[in-house]
Amino acid sequence: MPQVLVVADTADGLAAKPVQELLTLARRFGPPAVVLFGPDGHRAVGAVGAFGAERVFLVEDPLTTEGLVLPRVEGVLAAVAELGPGPLLVLTGSSPDARETAARLSLRLEAGLVTDAVDVAPDGDGRPVTRQSVLAASYQVQAALTTPVAVVTVKPGAVSPQPAGEPVTPQVQRVDVAFSGLARAVRLTARSERAATGRPELTDASVVISGGRGLGGPDAFALIERLADQMGGAVGASRAAVDAGWYPHAHQVGQTGKTVSPQLYLAVGISGAIQHRAGMQTSKTVVAINKDPEAPIFELADLGIVGDLHAVVPQLSEEIDQRR
Amino acid sequence: MRIVSLVKHTPDIEGDRRFAADGTLDRAAAEGRPCELDEYAAEQALQLAETHPGTQVTYLTMGPEDAASSLRKLLAMGGDGGVHVLDSGLHGSDAQASAAVLAAAIRRLGFDLVLCGMASTDAGMGVVPAMIADYLGVPQLTYAGRLSVADGSVEIDRETDTATQTYTASLPALVSVTDRTGEARYPSFKGIMAAKKKPVEVLSLADLAIEPARAGAAAAWTVVRDITPRPPRQAGERVMDDGAGGAVLADFLAARKFI
Ligand SMILES: Cc1cc2nc3c(=O)[nH]c(=O)nc-3n(C[C@H](O)[C@H](O)[C@H](O)COP(=O)(O)OP(=O)(O)OC[C@H]3O[C@@H](n4cnc5c(N)ncnc54)[C@H](O)[C@@H]3O)c2cc1C
Ligand SMILES: Nc1ncnc2c1ncn2[C@@H]1O[C@H](COP(=O)(O)O)[C@@H](O)[C@H]1O
Numbered sequence: 030m031p032q033v034l035v036v037a038d039t040a041d042g043l044a045a046k047p048v049q050e051l052l053t054l055a056r057r058f059g060p061p062a063v064v065l066f067g068p069d070g071h072r073a074v075g076a077v078g079a080f081g082a083e084r085v086f087l088v089e090d091p092l093t094t095e096g097l098v099l100p101r102v103e104g105v106l107a108a109v110a111e112l113g114p115g116p117l118l119v120l121t122g123s124s125p126d127a128r129e130t131a132a133r134l135s136l137r138l139e140a141g142l143v144t145d146a147v148d149v150a151p152d153g154d155g156r157p158v159t160r161q162s163v164l165a166a167s168y169q170v171q172a173a174l175t176t177p178v179a180v181v182t183v184k185p186g187a188v189s190p191q192p193a194g195e196p197v198t199p200q201v202q203r204v205d206v207a208f209s210g211l212a213r214a215v216r217l218t219a220r221s222e223r224a225a226t227g228r229p230e231l232t233d234a235s236v237v238i239s240g241g242r243g244l245g246g247p248d249a250f251a252l253i254e255r256l257a258d259q260m261g262g263a264v265g266a267s268r269a270a271v272d273a274g275w276y277p278h279a280h281q282v283g284q285t286g287k288t289v290s291p292q293l294y295l296a297v298g299i300s301g302a303i304q305h306r307a308g309m310q311t312s313k314t315v316v317a318i319n320k321d322p323e324a325p326i327f328e329l330a331d332l333g334i335v336g337d338l339h340a341v342v343p344q345l346s347e348e349i350d351q352r353r
Numbered sequence: 354m355r356i357v358s359l360v361k362h363t364p365d366i367e368g369d370r371r372f373a374a375d376g377t378l379d380r381a382a383a384e385g386r387p388c389e390l391d392e393y394a395a396e397q398a399l400q401l402a403e404t405h406p407g408t409q410v411t412y413l414t415m416g417p418e419d420a421a422s423s424l425r426k427l428l429a430m431g432g433d434g435g436v437h438v439l440d441s442g443l444h445g446s447d448a449q450a451s452a453a454v455l456a457a458a459i460r461r462l463g464f465d466l467v468l469c470g471m472a473s474t475d476a477g478m479g480v481v482p483a484m485i486a487d488y489l490g491v492p493q494l495t496y497a498g499r500l501s502v503a504d505g506s507v508e509i510d511r512e513t514d515t516a517t518q519t520y521t522a523s524l525p526a527l528v529s530v531t532d533r534t535g536e537a538r539y540p541s542f543k544g545i546m547a548a549k550k551k552p553v554e555v556l557s558l559a560d561l562a563i564e565p566a567r568a569g570a571a572a573a574w575t576v577v578r579d580i581t582p583r584p585p586r587q588a589g590e591r592v593m594d595d596g597a598g599g600a601v602l603a604d605f606l607a608a609r610k611f612i
Contacts, residue, residue, distance in 0.1 A: 097511075097520055098483060098493060124514075125471075125479065125496050132480035133487045136449060141574030144478045158578065164370050164475070171579040214492040218508070219519035230514075236611065260612060268532070278498075278533065279514045284366075285390070285471065285532045293611050303366055310586060314609060316602065322591065329586035332605045336594025344599025349612050352603065 032115045035063040035082070036105055036130065037073075038122040039094045046233055048073070049190035051120045051183060052080035056193065058118055058151055062086065063199075064108045066101060067094040074201055081193030085201045086111060092208060098126060099212040102133040107206045109138070118157050119180045120149070131182045140178035145288075147187050157181060165284070165307035185232040186290055223277060228254075229263045231280060235292045236262030237312070239282055241305075242269035243298020243319065243338055250276055252342045253297060259349045265289065265309075267299045283308035298338050301326025318342065354408040354502070354524075357459050358398040358468045359482075360391040360427055362420035363475045370475070375570070376577035377445050378475055380417060387423040390470030392430075392537035394530050398468050399431040399538070401502055409433050411462060415443060415454055421553065428548035429540035435553040436462060442558050445570025448476070452484030454568060457561040459489060466507065467527040471496055482529040492522035498533035 033055040037048045048063070055061035062084035063077050070087045077085060088104035109116065119134060121127045123145050135142035143149075148160040157179045159172050174181070231237060238260070240253040250264070257264045266276040268283055282289055284304040294312035299305060301317070301324055309315070310329060317330040318341050327333040334341050364370050368383025387395075395412065402408040410432035414420045417439070424435035438458050446454070459467055467489070472479035486493035494500075497509035498517075507528060508521040540548070558568060566572060592601050606612045 097495070126513075128479055129483035129493075129495060132448070132478075132483040135480075135574075136452075136484055136487050139574075142448060142478075142480065143575060144480060162583070163477070165366065167370070167583055167585075168372065169581045169583055170577055173576045173578050174574065175576055176574045211490060211492065215494060215520050215522045217518055218521050220516050222516045225515075278512050284474070293606075293609075311583075314611075315586070316605070318598070318602070322593075327591055328588050330591075331589035332602065333589070333591040334594055334598040334602055335591060336598040340596075341594055341598040341602065344597075345602050346599075348600050348603035349606075352607060352612060 032117040033058045033061045034105070034109065034112065034116040034119045035061050036119060036121040036127070037063060037065050038124050038127040039066045039101070046190060047122050047185050048077065049080050050185065050188050051122065052077060052082060053188050053191045054149055054183060055118075055120050056081050058155065058157070062112060062116070064088060064105055066104060067091065071201070074199055078199045079192045079196045080190065081197055082199045083197055084112070085199040087201065087203045088206060089203060090206060090208070092212065095217045096212060097215045098129045098133065099215070100208055101126070101130045102137065103208055103212050104204065104206050105130070105134055106137060107204045111202060111204060117178060119178070121182050123182045123184045128182050131180045135180045138178045138180065139176060140180045141174035141176040142180045143172055143174065144182045146181050146183050149181050149183060162311060165303060166310045184288065223279070228257060229261065231263045231265055231282070231287045231289055234263035234289070236260045236295075237265045237282070237289050237291045237293070237309075238262050238295045238297065239265030239267065239299060239309075240270055240276070240297050241267035241299030242273065244270060244275065247275040249339070252338070252346070255346055256295070256342060259346060267305050296326050296330070297342060299326055300324050301329070354401070354405050354465045355463055356398045356401060356408060356410045356466045356468060357462055357464045358391075358395050358410060358412050358427070358432070359455065359470070360395065360412050360414050360423050361388040361473045361475075362386070362414055362416040362423040363388040363473055366474050372580050375445065376580060377570070380419070385419050385423065387426050388470055388473050390472060390474060390532065392427070393532055393534050394468040394470050395427045395430060395432070396537040397500060397530055397534055401466070402431070405502065411436060413455065413458055413462070414438070415451060415458070424553055425548050426540070428551045429545040430538055431544065432551070434551050437553055437555045438561070439555050440558045442565045442569045445573060446568050447573040447575060448478055448480050448484060449574060450568045450572050452481050453488060454558070454561060454563060455481070456485045456488035457563055458556060459485065461561065465524045466502065469527065469529040471529050471531045482527060486527040489527065492526040494520050494522055494526060495529040497528050497530045500528055500530065500534065
């Protein structure tokens with residue numbers, strides 16, 4: 030009987046890398062069950078089976094993908110009721126939706142909650158112990174959850190996804206949810222999709238190239254995009270660049286944007302304000318290009334080039350092309 | 354309309370933020386201030402008050418003695434009064450307990466709209482608004498990049514990775530806002546003077562009928578086992594671009610197998 034319940038983030042797409050990571054972590058605690066939302070959930074059954082999910086709960090009502098948080102909470106609670114005894118541990122992602130779903134689940138299940146964990150593992154008694162970065166990544170905290178049930182939201186990239194030794198054919202169950210009036214009270218009235226860029230997701234890219242106010246305008250983001258494409262990276266931006274309307278908010282790195290932890294972070298025309306550093310300082314290697322030798326970003330850069338980005342970036346792109 | 358706008362008193366993020374021996378944030382180490390993200394909520398509250406005559410804006414904080422200064426700072430921007438939940442039993446409260454206490458205070462005040470920041474700059478969990486909505490049993494519209502109120506309903510725009518979505522719900526409701534809603538105003542001198550005379554009510558756990566066992570460190574559902582400062586990143590080499598900066602960078606990236 031699974032004791033670990035993985036709650037897919039609807040933003041994950043179908044069994045994309047984030048769910049595979051959660052299932053990889055979940056298996057440390059035993060055979061996992063997984064909740065998938067939305068009418069397309071059944072298409073991911075094979076994929077989650079490959080990562081060891083023994084049971085799959087499909088909560089197909091479109092309210093779970095269109096509504097805001099509460100429909101998903103009620104969907105998970107319905108799945109928990111089907112699961113019988115347990116679960117011991119609920120694992121989900123760290124997007125705003127996932128975190129808020131976790132928040133409300135923690136109240137309903139009277140479960141301790143840890144958000145934004147970068148690791149979760151059982152202690153000697155099988156109880157979850159988490160690790161997280163706090164205060165703009167200046168501290169690492171290890172925490173234990175003392176309640177019978179625990180809810181943990183995990184950052185992308187906490188673990189590299191490992192398929193189960195033996196693929197499992199999950200037992201699949203469709204869950205009908207009797208949604209509360211409150212779950213229907215928040216209505217989606219408009220939605221405008223942005224075109225996909227074809228580049229890797231910011232949060233799981235191993236290379237991130239970010240541009241800031243130093244770019245001077247939206248056009249210079251073409252330099253950043255070219256570099257990103259040459260290196261198979263994702264494009265990030267500072268809040269100043271986003272606020273100026275030069276690049277979409279979904280690409281913002283920092284306190285009120287995404288937290289990234291790539292192998293390489295290249296900051297171009299970014300000063301390195303603490304709110305920006307909060308989102309990138311756990312990157313393995315940091316490189317910065319800035320014309321101001323006193324820019325704070327250099328304090329954490331493994332290599333800093335003091336110069337005009339309009340000269341340095343095109344030259345770098347040329348060099349990369351020549352070295353192919 | 355009755356608006357309750359939440360504000361957490363947080364250590365300045367530019368300051369020296371440390372942990373105390375008991376694993377809680379050392380609130381004396383860095384100077385406290387209103388959480389920057391809550392200032393965006395306060396700004397939205399004040400803008401709504403300007404466009405909806407008869408609106409009352411009350412700021413609510415839960416925190417130590419010093420938290421009163423954060424209430425005064427927001428009252429200097431505008432608004433009608435403040436409520437400070439202050440009790441020695443609150444020290445070390447986790448998100449669940451904080452939300453329970455704040456929800457009890459909000460219920461006592463009465464409200465049409467609760468406004469919060471998207472996350473606190475210290476705990477940064479971004480979970481208290483959803484929890485308060487759960488306790489209050491009202492619609493939650495969180496991470497609003499824009500919000501408006503008309504005909505007894507609130508409407509927000511919310512940006513996800515792939516789309517912008519518009520949601521609406523009837524009041525009473527809870528909304529949390531992002532820094533996309535627009536910078537908070539600066540207090541005027543007149544505002545600062547006026548703030549001194551605005552009423553601030555202090556409430557204890559007993560006033561809110563919350564049992565001491567349900568708040569504070571002893572009631573927390575998680576236990577911190579260990580806190581380790583992350584060694585600050587070391588500044589590496591800094592190279593002046595003399596016309597070959599891009600090539601130097603390429604050499605560095607090649608040596609590390611990035612290209
Ligand atoms: C509540 C709150 C939340 C925030 N959240 C975030 C967040 O999530 N992410 C974020 O990034 N910021 C955030 N900020 C904003 C942050 O404080 C900074 O204002 C922002 O990061 C600055 O962006 P920037 O570095 O692009 O711009 P600036 O600070 O203006 O820096 C531009 C840099 O470009 C350099 N430059 C200019 N021209 C050139 C050139 N030709 N070649 C090379 N270099 C050049 C300059 O020397 C300068 O260092 C937040 C602020 C607040 C108050
Ligand atoms: N002690 C508190 N007093 C007042 N508001 C709070 C408090 N804690 C959290 N909040 C509100 O909840 C938001 C999110 O907090 P958090 O979940 O800690 O990130 C904050 O931005 C505040 O608006």
